[in-house]
Amino acid sequence: MRTAYIDAVLSVAALIPAGHVLSYGDIAVLLESGGPRQVGSVLARYGSDVPWWRVIRAGGLPPQGHDERALAQYLSEGTALRGKTTGEDASWRVDMRTARWNPDDAQLAALDAVREDMARQEAPDVDLSVPRDGLEP
Template identity: 50%
Template sequence: MSQQRLPSDTGPEHAGTLPEYAELVLDVAERIPPGRVMTYGDVAEWLGEGGPRQVGRVMALYGGAVPWWRVVRADGVLLPGHELRALDHYRAEGTPLKEASRAADGHLPRLEMKRARWDGGGHTDGGGQAGDHIGRLPPSDVPPCDL
């Protein structure tokens, strides 16, 4: 399968003309409270469109201006190539981590997803469970998404 490229007018060099979906994804990333995370799939499900790969693409192209470290892989593995920067953010924010064993590559911790995962609701005390976001509607202050 060939790598599909976006047209040049949607690239980061045209930051003033973000695609609508990218704006929605970045808005969700900005709403995630410090110390909490959402998976790429959680963000797509919360928006009601796209999927984990689309969210990941948006974050890769445009996520540098938002708390990118709060949108993560579902397995809790730190973003390859950005592990140490992300780890600094997680430690500063108190994001729950699982310390790595000595046998783990690079001895890097993983996110403790059961405690760190945010459901998109108003509770930011860590009491949510993984999967709590499923079926939940966005808060009323979120503008409706034109599908």
């Protein structure tokens, strides 16, 4: 996987404020690159140093296999939840309508900078000292 894409996904995850979430697909749309599976793969492999619990499945379910750890984070951050969070019949999810992060203008500028940095890193290097048509400058 491209290093620039990995860095961009992790940067977006780090920007999500406490108490808010984005879906894997939301991040792909913000980056204008990849899809939910690619974002999930990055977080599964490299996301331990960012707030991974703030990136969830579109239906409001936490990252697979991390329900208990994620729930503890959601409760401590005041993330809006739906359903019963305790007991044998616990069945909860994040309330996407309430908890989905809606960035303000300054946050959108930070997201734009992440996307632009990714694009810049992925652009091929062009040596301007060598003429493209073989002619001297």
